[in-house]
Amino acid sequence: xxxxxxxxxxxxxxxxxxxxxxxxxxxxPSARALRRGYGDTVALLVGDIExxxxxxxxxxxxxxxxxxxxxxxxxxxxxxxxxxxxILERVESMRLxxxxxxxxxxLDRQAIAALLRRANEQSLPVxxxxxxxxxxxxxxxxxxxxxATRRSVNAILQxxxxxxxxxxxxxxxxxxxxxxxxxxxxxxxxxxxVDEALVWDSSFRHRAGYDxxxxxxxxxxxxxxxxxxxxxxxxxxxxxxxxxxxTIPDDVAVVGIGDIDVSAYLSPPLTTxxxxxxxxxxxxxxxxxxxxxxxxAPLRTVLERPFIxxxxx
Amino acid sequence: xxxxxxxxxxxxxxxxxxxxxxxxxxxxPSARALRRGYGDTVALLVGDIExxxxxxxxxxxxxxxxxxxxxxxxxxxxxxxxxxxxILERVESMRLxxxxxxxxxxLDRQAIAALLRRANEQSLPVxxxxxxxxxxxxxxxxxxxxxATRRSVNAILQxxxxxxxxxxxxxxxxxxxxxxxxxxxxxxxxxxxVDEALVWDSSFRHRAGYDxxxxxxxxxxxxxxxxxxxxxxxxxxxxxxxxxxxTIPDDVAVVGIGDIDVSAYLSPPLTTxxxxxxxxxxxxxxxxxxxxxxxxAPLRTVLERPFIxxxxx
DNA sequence: CTGAAAGCGCTTACAG
DNA sequence: CTGAAAGCGCTTACAG
Numbered sequence: 335x336x337x338x339x340x341x342x343x344x345x346x347x348x349x350x351x352x353x354x355x356x357x358x359x360x361x362x363p364s365a366r367a368l369r370r371g372y373g374d375t376v377a378l379l380v381g382d383i384e385x386x387x388x389x390x391x392x393x394x395x396x397x398x399x400x401x402x403x404x405x406x407x408x409x410x411x412x413x414x415x416x417x418x419x420x421i422l423e424r425v426e427s428m429r430l431x432x433x434x435x436x437x438x439x440x441l442d443r444q445a446i447a448a449l450l451r452r453a454n455e456q457s458l459p460v461x462x463x464x465x466x467x468x469x470x471x472x473x474x475x476x477x478x479x480x481x482a483t484r485r486s487v488n489a490i491l492q493x494x495x496x497x498x499x500x501x502x503x504x505x506x507x508x509x510x511x512x513x514x515x516x517x518x519x520x521x522x523x524x525x526x527x528v529d530e531a532l533v534w535d536s537s538f539r540h541r542a543g544y545d546x547x548x549x550x551x552x553x554x555x556x557x558x559x560x561x562x563x564x565x566x567x568x569x570x571x572x573x574x575x576x577x578x579x580x581t582i583p584d585d586v587a588v589v590g591i592g593d594i595d596v597s598a599y600l601s602p603p604l605t606t607x608x609x610x611x612x613x614x615x616x617x618x619x620x621x622x623x624x625x626x627x628x629x630x631a632p633l634r635t636v637l638e639r640p641f642i643x644x645x646x647x
Numbered sequence: 648x649x650x651x652x653x654x655x656x657x658x659x660x661x662x663x664x665x666x667x668x669x670x671x672x673x674x675x676p677s678a679r680a681l682r683r684g685y686g687d688t689v690a691l692l693v694g695d696i697e698x699x700x701x702x703x704x705x706x707x708x709x710x711x712x713x714x715x716x717x718x719x720x721x722x723x724x725x726x727x728x729x730x731x732x733x734i735l736e737r738v739e740s741m742r743l744x745x746x747x748x749x750x751x752x753x754l755d756r757q758a759i760a761a762l763l764r765r766a767n768e769q770s771l772p773v774x775x776x777x778x779x780x781x782x783x784x785x786x787x788x789x790x791x792x793x794x795a796t797r798r799s800v801n802a803i804l805q806x807x808x809x810x811x812x813x814x815x816x817x818x819x820x821x822x823x824x825x826x827x828x829x830x831x832x833x834x835x836x837x838x839x840x841v842d843e844a845l846v847w848d849s850s851f852r853h854r855a856g857y858d859x860x861x862x863x864x865x866x867x868x869x870x871x872x873x874x875x876x877x878x879x880x881x882x883x884x885x886x887x888x889x890x891x892x893x894t895i896p897d898d899v900a901v902v903g904i905g906d907i908d909v910s911a912y913l914s915p916p917l918t919t920x921x922x923x924x925x926x927x928x929x930x931x932x933x934x935x936x937x938x939x940x941x942x943x944a945p946l947r948t949v950l951e952r953p954f955i956x957x958x959x960x
Numbered sequence: 961c962t963g964a965a966a967g968c969g970c971t972t973a974c975a976g
Numbered sequence: 977c978t979g980a981a982a983g984c985g986c987t988t989a990c991a992g
Contacts, residue, residue: 360739360740361740362681362740362742363740363741363742364677364678364680364681364686364741364742365677365681367677368675368677368678368681373677375720382706383696383702383705383706383709384699384702384703384706384908386697388702389696389697389701389702390697392696392721393695393696393697393723396696396721396722396723397723405720405737405741406720406721406722407688407718407719407720407721408705408709408719408720408721409709409719410706410709410710424718426673427673427674427675427676428676428677428718429675429676429677539908540908540909540911540912541912544912566908566909569909569912569913570912572912572914573912573913573914573916576914577914595697595852595853595879596853596879596882596909598853599853599854599857599882599883599885599886600882600886600913601885601886601889601890601914603886
C-alpha cells in the first residue's frame with residue numbers, strides 16, 4: 335500500500351492507512367535504503383559555505399528538497415580539489431538519492447572522471463550548480479555571468495568612462511573566468527584593448543579584493559571604476575579605496591556580482607548582479623524527480639542575472 | 648576484526664586487513680545503522696544559515712565531525728518554532744549519531760519537551776549551541792554574551808559618553824536577551840537607568856537594524872552610540888546613520904557582536920565581539936565521543952568572546 | 961579463537 | 977488480490 339507498487343483492494347488500503355495513522359508508522363530510512371539501494375538523502379558539495387552565495391543557495395536547496403521528502407547532507411569543499419576526491423570516496427558507500435556539486439572552481443580531468451564514475455557505476459544522479467558540466471552529460475544549472483559583466487562594464491564605460499579595472503580573474507575559477515570574459519568583451523565593444531595592469535587575480539574573499547586594490551592604488555595605477563568577480567571582492571576593494579582617501583563613486587565606481595545580503599546596506603550600497611537561489615533549488619528538484627522517473631531533463635539550464643544598480647556607480 | 652569487539656588472533660587480523668585493502672572494503676553505512684540502531688550522521692539544526700555566525704559555525708562543525716568520521720545533515724530552522732517540531736518528527740526515524748541545535752531563539756516548553764523525549768526515548772545524544780539548556784540536562788556550548796556587551800558598553804560610555812542605544816532586544820531570542828542584560832548592567836555600572844526610548848527591538852537581519860535606527864533618527868531621538876544585538880543589525884544601523892548625514896564614529900559610535908567576515912571590511916570597520924566556531928566544533932566532537940563511551944561530559948561549556956576594537960568606536 | 965546463525969526493517973518477486 | 981519468503985549488508989550473541 336505505502337509504496338503504491340502492488341494492486342490492493344481499496345478496503346485493504348483503508349485498513350492499512352488506518353493502522354498507519356493509529357500507530358504513527360514511518361518507514362525506516364536505513365532499512366529502506368538498504369533494500370532499495372538508494373535512500374532519501376542528497377549530498378550537496380559547496381565551494382565555501384561562508385560565502386554568502388553558497389549559504390543562501392544551501393538554504394534554498396535544503397527547503398526545496400524538504401518539500402519532496404529528501405534530506406540534505408552538507409560538505410564544504412573549501413575550494414580544494416583534494417577534498418572533492420576524498421568526499422566522493424566517503425560518499426561512495428552512502429546510497430544517496432543524488433549528489434549536487436556547487437562550486438565555481440574549474441574541476442580537473444581527474445575530479446570530473448571521479449564524478450562520472452560515481453554517476454555511472456552507481457547510477458547516482460549527479461548535478462552541477464554554477465559550473466557547466468553538460469558536456470560531460472552532467473545536468474547543469476548556471477548563470478550567464480559573461481552577459482552580466484559585459485552589460486555592467488558597458489554601462490560603467492558609458493556613465494563614468496574608463497579605465498575600468500577587473501578584480502578576481504581567479505585562477506581555476508570557471509565563473510571568475512566567465513565574468514572576466516564579459517569584462518573583456520565590453521572593452522572590445524568600445525574598441526578598448528585589455529590592459530593587464532588593470533586585471534588583478536585574487537581569491538573570492540574580502541581580503542583578496544582589499545589586497546589587490548590596495549596594491550594597485552599604492553602603485554599609482556589609475557582607474558575610474560572596478561568590476562569585481564564577486565560581491566565579497568568588491569567589498570574588500572571598496573575598503574581599500576576609502577582607506578586611501580578616495581570616494582565611491584566619485585573617484586572610483588564599483589560593481590560586484592552575486593548580490594549577497596549585506597550589499598544593499600553598505601555605504602554606499604553596492605551595484606551588483608542578482609541571483610535566484612530559490613529558482614536553483616526548484617530546478618534541482620525537478621531534475622531529481624525527472625531522474626527518478628527515468629525521464630531526461632534538460633542538460634543545461636541558464637539563469638539570467640538581474641542588474642541591480644545602487645549608489646556605488 | 649573491524650569493530651574491534653571480538654578476540655581475534657593477530658594472524659587472522661592481518662589476513663582480514665589485507666583483504667580489506669585489496670578489495671577496498673567499506674562497511675555499508677545503511678546496513679550498519681540498521682543493525683546498530685544508530686548510524687554516523689549528526690543532524691545540525693541552525694537558526695538561519697544565511698547569517699554569518701551560523702554559516703561559519705556550520706563550516707567548522709562539519710569539518711570537526713568529518714575528522715571523526717561523521718556526516719552532517721543540515722536543517723534550517725529559519726527561526727521558526729513550528730519548523731523545529733516538524734524537523735524533530737522527521738528526524739525521529741533516522742537513526743542519528745547525534746543532534747545539535749544551534750539557535751539563539753528561546754524554545755518554548757513544548758519544543759524543549761520534544762527535544763528531551765527524543766533524547767531519552769531513543770537515547771539520542773542531543774546538544775545545544777548558543778542556548779543554555781543545561782538545566783534540562785542537555786549539554787550546552789554557549790558564549791558569555793552578557794559579559795561581552797557589558798564590557799563594550801562600559802568602554803563606550805567611558806570613551807564617547809552617552810546616551811547609548813540598544814538595537815536588537817529580540818523578542819524570543821535568548822542571546823538577544825543576554826546581550827541586552829549586559830547593556831543594562833553597564834548602564835547600571837554608571838548609575839544610568841534604562842531609557843525605553845533607546846531600546847529597539849528587531850530581528851537579527853540587516854533590515855531590522857536599518858529600520859530601527861532610521862525611525863529613531865527621524866523621530867529626533869538623541870544618542871551618542873549604539874550597541875547592536877548582532878553584526879548584521881549593526882551594519883543596518885550604520886547604513887541608516889550614514890544615510891541621514893551623520894558620521895561614524897564622530898556623531899554615533901557603533902558596536903556589533905559576532906564578528907562576521909565582512910565586519911573588518913566595512914567603512915569604517917566595525918568594533919565587535921569575536922566568536923570561536925572552531926572551538927565550538929571541537930567541543931561538540933568531544934561531547935559526542937564522551938556520549939558514545941557512556942562518559943559524562945560537562946553540561947555547560949562557556950566560551951569568552953574577545954572584544955575587537957575597530958574604527959566604528 | 962573461529963564459524964555460522966539470527967535479526968535489524970524494509971521491498972520485491974512469487975505462489976496461491 | 978493476499979500472504980509469506982528471500983535478501984539488502986551488516987553486528988551480535990552463541991556453539992564449537
